Structure formats: structure tokens, C-alpha cells
Amino acid sequence: MTQHSASQRQQRKRQQARKQALVAYALLSPFLCLMLMFAIFPVLYAFGLSFFDTIDYVFWGLTNYREVLNDYRLVPAIYNVLQYVLVWVSMMVVGVTMLSLLLDTQSERTAAIVRSIYFMPGAIASSAVVVLWLFLLDPLVSPFDFVYQFFGWENRQSTISGLGEVWIFALMGFLGNSGGWIVVLGGALSGIPRDVLEAARIDGANPWQMATRIKLPMISKTITLMAITTIAVGLQIFVEPQLLSLAGGQFDKPDWSVTQLAYFYAFRWGDFGIAAAISILSLILPVIIALTLIFATRFYKIK
């Protein structure tokens, strides 16, 4: 009798669990469909394509990969991208953290206004960024002309050569993305429990100590997330160098970044196989970074 009811209970529990899983899948299904269509399938498809000659559809093993690795533009492109990521990520980590901590010392209302201003350039993206920057970099037109004069850059060409693409794209990226992250970090900072800050203040901590010893450790996770996302996005830089050509042939950089090389093979030469091989190769690093992050922080655990 007791045994019977126990097994019945267990069965009911299992049934319930099954029902719960079913409902969960139902809630997830729209997203899962999209993920299947626009993430999983494309990656598998690209993986498959990368082993084929996509003109005559002949399997040719690693030929596409060999072509890519022998391309003389690959190493300089990797070097460009790595330099850019390094500069951009450093700017983001230092700049965003500093500004967020400084804003946190202000009243909520002031901080909100300043944050809005910081966010503004984030509204300018893709093609509009390039339009804006082509003017910003031209000493004759730019509101930052005094800076260029200081360095002795007299025209757009010398400004671009003087600053170098790495710094230009990093500045573009910083101006466009840091505002959003300042808002995010602002959120994280205001999430720090009041009593912790109060206790520190009573212990006689000055603003500097408060910022570096209390606040910084508590938002370090968000900063890490920002750094990781920035690295991943930075590795795939494409639109900025690609659209520089809008300003004229002399600014055209069709082989500056790795993603551009994939684009070049696919859309200039019509070779989707080699392009797929580049895509697969350039996915490896971000995926490793992502997985490391996920397993290091045990992100999937429900607290």
C-alpha cells in the first residue's frame, strides 16, 4: 500500500517533470527555431562548404584552408586585427571603468544626464559612423582641428596616416560603444548593496579607496564581460575598413581585416568555399573565449 503510493507519487512527479520540460520547450521554441536557422545550421553549412570547391562542387579536402593560409594578406590582416583589438579593449576597460566610477560619485540625476551624453555617439553606427568620421578626420572641417594642428596634420590623408588605421578604428569603436557600457556599468554599480558602502564610509574610506577597494571588485565581472565581448566583436571588424572606400580609392582598405578577406573571396572572386574556410577559422578564437568564460564563471548554474 505504502509502496504503491510511493511509486505512484514518483510517477506523478516524473509526469510533472515531463510536463514542465514540455512547457519549457514550448516557451523556448521560437528562439530555438531562430537559433537553429541563424546560428547552428549556418555554422555547420559553412563547415561543410569549406571542404568543397564551390564552383564545380567537388570535394577537395583541405585545399581551401591551404589557399587561405598561403594568402600573403592573411598575416598582415591578423596583425592589424590583433593590434586593433588590443588598443580598443584597453581603451574600453580603462575608459569605461574610470568614467563609470567617476559618475558613481555624482548624484543620480547628474549622472543620468552625463551618461546620456556619453551614450549619444553610440547612436551613430555602421555607414553613418564612416560619414561622420571622414569629416572628423579632416582638419579643414573637423571640430577637433586644433588637435590635428598640434600634431602638424594638415589634411585628411596626413591625419589618417598620422593616426594610423588601428587608432582610428579603435577610437571609432570606443566612441560608439563605450557609452552603452557606461550605462551597463552604472547599473552594476547602483546594484552594490547600500550597507556595504555605508560600512566602508564609516570605516573612514576616502572616495579613491571606495572606488578601488570596494566598488571595483564588485563590478569586475561586468568589466570582464565587457572585455570579452569587445574582443569578440573586435576580431570580426569589417564595416569600418570596408566603408572607408566611400571617401575615395586612396582610402580603400579591402584587405585590412580577416573578415574582409572572407568578403573579398566571396564577393570579389565568387569563391564561397575559401570564404567559408576563413569564416570557420575566424570562429575558432571567439568560441574558445566564450566557452572558457562560460565554464570559468559556471554561468549556467542557477543560484
Add this chain to the structure above:
Amino acid sequence: MKTYSRHMLKTTMLALAVTAVAPVASAQDITKLLVWGDPIREPFYKAFDEARDSIELEFVAIARNEMIAKLQLALQSGDGIPDAIFLQDTNFSAPLKTRRVDYLMELQDKVPQATIDGFYPTSNSVCEPGDGTLVCLRNDIAHFMLWYNEPLMEELGLEVPTTWEEYESVALAAAANDSGIVSGAVAMHIPLMNFLYSNGCNLAIPVEGKRDVLNINATAPQCVEAAQLVDRMLDAGTLARVAPFDPEFVELAKSNKLLMIPGPTWFGEFIIKKRYEFPEGTVGIGMTPKWESQDQPLAWSWGGGMWGGWKDTKHPEEVVDLLTFVTTDVDVNRTAVTMPAYQPASVEWGAAFDGSGYYAAGDGFQTMVDAATYAHPGYVSLRLDARSSFNKAVVNDLAAGASFESLLPQLQEEFVNAAKLARYQVVVE
């Protein structure tokens, strides 16, 4: 996208309403063609559409830097492939006729030889891959000329140079006494290329009779000689270390500090008139200079578009008709923005050019016709992007202050690499 058919339909319906006895055109008689081009070329298509009752065009405007990519996408999807296309860049034909992408229709047997002979000599070499085929028709020619400021030249008591060596000395004389007068702007790919190519410097020039062999020798004596001239002029300040369109240079030109500048045939109308704003009657058009060691000049070109058709179009005859019409029709080309490549069509265009009264001498067009004979036969379409290679290897460093001569070795290296990547065989001669 603009559909003329829509417009025509409206007109037809209006006619129906008014007369009530309109003839009903059967749909089968009408051939529809999908055509691509830039907005400037839309009137060409429109004129053809109007000239042919049985053909209707659907026009799609495509920007230059998106053209090839868009075409690849269409070819890949098999949907929306244009029957005819205006190629805005002379470098677009070669990448569209390869093992990977085979788009362009061969025209050598479809267009009458007499028509082909009507084009300016060598103007169609951008449409000839080198195996005896013709894969497009040239729209406009854009060889270099020497544009100059006539009143300023007179005022300084100087003669229009006929050789590059004279060009250097005239420029130097004009810049005397810190006058601030310049004679060109060279921190840009094609103006620099013209110096090299005009001296017979071989930088990715196809070896005659061989489709896949390029001659690349950037450190040859002709190249060094040309580069040294540029360097001397840069040092003397007679050439500006900027691009001809940079606002800074435009300001110089506007303030009567530009004596002369080598530039292609469209420079007068679109740069000197529109940007430099030279007053009417001041612009002189000189023959492109030769080097002293040469018997006659050799001029590089800057631009010029082409018209091509799709090899698998359902209506090859209509497409060939269209391509021939837009390149050879006199009425359409009279108002073209740039010098038509088809000689008979260019005559009336030239009359309008001279008749505008903007240029100092009334025979500028004839000078441009004469100069066309000297257009470099090596101005062809390549599978490698010579301009971006040139930029990468030279322009940034030059703008930053390096000497042109010192950059020639890295130019050589870049070109050889790019050519090999594009599956060319490289010879150094």
C-alpha cells in the same frame, strides 16, 4: 527600382481613357530586360527603352563599390541576375570572366566589326581578356591630359610644357619667390601611376599574346627616373603631398595658386569647373607631356566605364542591341557626362564641349582626340586590384613624407604578391 513599364502603363491607360479605341498590345511581344547601373547612366537606358517599342527595361541603381558583390549574390542565388550591366570601373570586367565567375557575354561575333572599329584605338582593351574575346563595350575614355590655368601661365610668362622634364622646370619657375604656386597633387594612386606608366614603367602590364602573364618591374630605370622627378618636385613644393580633391588643395586651386595639373579627360568638367571653380575662359587643355627620351607621349587613364551583357540571358539579341545602342547612339551620347569612347558619337559631344565656351581655346576636344592615340595599351582590366595594391604600398607612406623612389621596392613586392594570388604568372622585364 524604377519600372518604366509602370510609367508606360499609366500612359497607355490614359490613352485608353481618352481615345477609348487604343490598340491592345499583346504581352508576348514585349521583351523585359533587367538592367543595372548607376543613377547617372539611367538616362541611357531610358532612351533605349523609349527607342524600342518591344523592349521594356527594369532599372536597378547600384553603387560602384557594391556592384561586384551584388552581382555575385545574384549569380549565387540565380535570381535577379541583370541581363545587361553598366560597369563603373575598368577593373570590373576581368573578375567577371573567370573560372569562378562567368557572367559576361562574349561580343566579338555579335557586334559588327565595323562598329568595334569605330571605338577609339585601345579603348576596348579593358574589355579584352587577351584571348581574342571581347566581353564588353567601353562607355567613355579617360586618358590623361595636361590642364592648366591660362591667364596665370601668361602672367608668369611661361610656356605650356610638352615634356615631363619641362613640366618640372616650368613648375619650378612658377614656384619661385615663394609664390606658393603648385602644379599638381600626388598623394593618390592614379596621379602617381601616370608618372610611372607614362615613362614605360611596367607595373602589371600583360605580356602580349599571353593572357595570364604580367610584367612587373617597379624598380626598372624608367620607374626610378619617374619617381625621382616626383620626389624632386615634392621637395621643391611644386607638387602637393595631398590628393587632388582634398579640401586643402581645392582651396589652393580656388585662390589662383594652381598653375597646371595632369588629369584625365573628365577633369575639366567635374574637377576644375565644379571643385576648383576656375572662371570661364581660363582653362587650357594641353597635350599630355612625353618624356624627353620618348618619340611620343604615353598616357595612363583614370576611369571609364563599360557596358556588358549576361552570357545566359534569354534575350541575347536584345541585349546586344542595347549595348550597341548606348555606346554608339549619337543623341544619347551628346549629353553624356564624360567623353564617349565611340568616335562618331563623341564628335557631337565634343562640339558641345568646345561650344560651352568654358575652356580657353576652342579646340580642346581635338587635343583630347589627338591624345587618345597615345593612350597606354596596357590600361586593361586585371583580376588583381592594382589601385588598392598601389595605395597600400605607396600612398600612405608618401603622404607621411617618404620619398617615392624609396617605396618602389615594396611596391614591387606587393604587386608580385597580388598578381600571384590572382593566379598570374609574373615576369620581371
Add this chain to the structure above:
Amino acid sequence: MNQARKFRISHFVIWSILAFFIIVYGVPLLWLLLAGTRTESSLISDTPLSFGSFATMKETFLNLIRYNSGQVMTWALNSVIYTVGSVTLTLLACIPAGYALAMAEFRGRKLILILTLVAMITPSQAIILPIFLEMTFLGLTNTYTGLILASSFFPFGVYLAYIYYTTSLPKSVIESARVDGCGQLQCFIHMGLPMAKPLLALVAFFSFVNNWNNYFLAFILISDDSKQNLPVGLTTLISASGALNAQEAASNLPVGQPEAIQAAILVVLPIILVFLVSQKHVRSGLNAGAEKG
């Protein structure tokens, strides 16, 4: 006394840094807005931050509108269609997904969560080609549906929803509700959705910015220029008119630098407006999810 002075000095330092960055961040946009009122020659000859005139602004705007008989407006309308479509779909897909991942235990949960995070961190540029081939196969290239679907995949939205629910809806509450006979679905409808308002604002905002600025995906999937969105249209306009590049100057179109600038403003302005309007909700949504982040 001493402390007060110290405080004043630190205050001064803080404010100089903040003010410096206000200039750095604010000036480009200010310049852009002002430049929209100036003529081409005024751009070069007048001081960078000067104001032109409303008459110039109007004329420039009319030139822009007239380009290709009102094509800019078509692009703007398309942008609205794409954005509204994608934001709606994103919300429909992300909110329930985030809820399910946060609240339910089921087989495959960990895998889905990991895949979502990987997708979120890995940018989509690399796989845009196969997406194009896939959409070609499905006959969805060059359609509104195709681009809307493709840009509705927004793993960051699921991440935000997941964080939001794990931090602001304690599992114990759900457990007790379930004891009271509330099924998983009812729980979502009666508890998950009503509290999702800041979350909706948050996800909608980020998805809006993403979609409104969509360049690459739109460029690849849409070839018909009457179905193009603003960011791609803007490059077509600039490139076709030679506004920024005199090499393509062989054109008689009345589209120059001021028109290009106003077109850029047209792309930028909606985002700023939406940000200003939704800022409060966005922040409260972020605050709620901040603990875990």
C-alpha cells in the same frame, strides 16, 4: 577644514575629467547636427561648430528627398518596417526563452544556455554567407520576411531576460505558486509577464538599436533597392553621388556633402530619441539584472 579642501580638489578633478569627456562625446554629434544646416562651402570655410541657416537646411533636405524621386523616404519606411518587425519577433522569442531557462529544470537546458552565450559572444559576420545561401534556398532573399527573421535572432536578448528572471524572480516564489496549483505556463503568464515591463524596454531598446543600424545583413539579403533600409541606402546615396569622393564626381546629381550629412542624421536621430524616451526603463531593467552580470 582640511578634509573639505581635499574634497573640493577631488571634486574639481572629477569634474574636469567628466567635462573633458562630455566634449569628446558630445562634439561629434553636435557638429553633425549643425553641419546639416550648412552649405558645402560653409563646411570648409566657416568655423567647425557654426550654424548655417534653416533655409539651407530645408533646401538640403528637399534635395535629399528628391533624390531618385523620394527614395530616401522609401528607405526610411523600410527601416521602420524591418525594425518594428524584428523587435516584435525578438521580444516574442526572447522573453519566454529567458524565463524558461531561468525557471525550469529540464534536459538540454545547460546546452541551450551555453549555445546562447556562445552565439551572443560570437559575432555574426563570420556566418553571414551561409545565412545568405540558406535564405536563397528558402526563397527568402530580397523579402521583408527574410531580413526580419534573420535579424530577430538576438541571443543577447535571451541573456538579458535570463539574468533578469534569475535575479528578480526568486525561484522560491515560483515554487510556492506551483504548490498552489499554478502550472508552468500559468506561472509565466501570471507572474513572469506582468513583471517584465522593464525587461521589455531593455530588450526592445537593444534590439531596436541593433536593427535600426543593421548594415551587413541588409546589404547581403536585400538586393532590390526599393526594399533597402536606411544604413545601406545611405552608402548607396553617398557612393552614387560622389558626395564624399570626387573620383566619382562625374555626376550632376544635386547630392553633396550636406545631403550626405543630413542622410546620416536621418539614421542617427531616431536612436537618440528612443534612447532619451526609454532611458529610465532601460536603466531600471539593467539595475534589476546587475547583481549577476
